[in-house]
Amino acid sequence: xxxxxxxxxxxxxxxxxxFRVGFEPVPVLLAANADEALEILQRQPVxxxxxxxxxxxxxxxxxxxxxKERFPKLPRLLLTAHPDAPEVKAAQASGLVARVLGKPWKLxxxxxxxxxxxRTTEAPPGEGG
Numbered sequence: 001x002x003x004x005x006x007x008x009x010x011x012x013x014x015x016x017x018x019f020r021v022g023f024e025p026v027p028v029l030l031a032a033n034a035d036e037a038l039e040i041l042q043r044q045p046v047x048x049x050x051x052x053x054x055x056x057x058x059x060x061x062x063x064x065x066x067x068k069e070r071f072p073k074l075p076r077l078l079l080t081a082h083p084d085a086p087e088v089k090a091a092q093a094s095g096l097v098a099r100v101l102g103k104p105w106k107l108x109x110x111x112x113x114x115x116x117x118x119r120t121t122e123a124p125p126g127e128g129g
Contacts, residue, residue, distance in 0.1 A: 006027070006028050006048050007030075007031065009031045009033070009037045010055070011052065016030045034055065034062065041067065041070070041074075049075070051078060052078075053085075064076045064078060078099070079100075080101075088100055
């Protein structure tokens with residue numbers, strides 16, 4: 001995997017901790033909402049954004065849209081319990097997100113998807129910062 005950290009965004013603290021522990025030794029940055037994620041992206045480069053869809057404030061697709069606008073080459077993955085929701089399908093069809101993964105997520109599935117997205121990204125990641 002890439003030496004840059006992965007930014008994981010979820011309002012559920014237990015999911016944040018599970019992601020951090022599950023991805024060791026890969027560096028991980030955690031954000032509890034879209035505002036925190038955007039602040040992190042302004043400060044430092046990351047390899048990819050992995051965000052939950054349903055969060056207070058901005059949804060994962062809304063966050064992905066802002067990130068795509070500000071950091072267009074940064075890979076974006078979306079986690080959702082409702083992969084068939086019209087907003088989610090539209091985000092994937094339009095390329096707003098590279099991958100949609102179901103919740104509850106399985107660690108190995110998420111790791112594999114993230115590795116594939118990073119491997120197939122045209123431009124080098126790390127646009128934040």
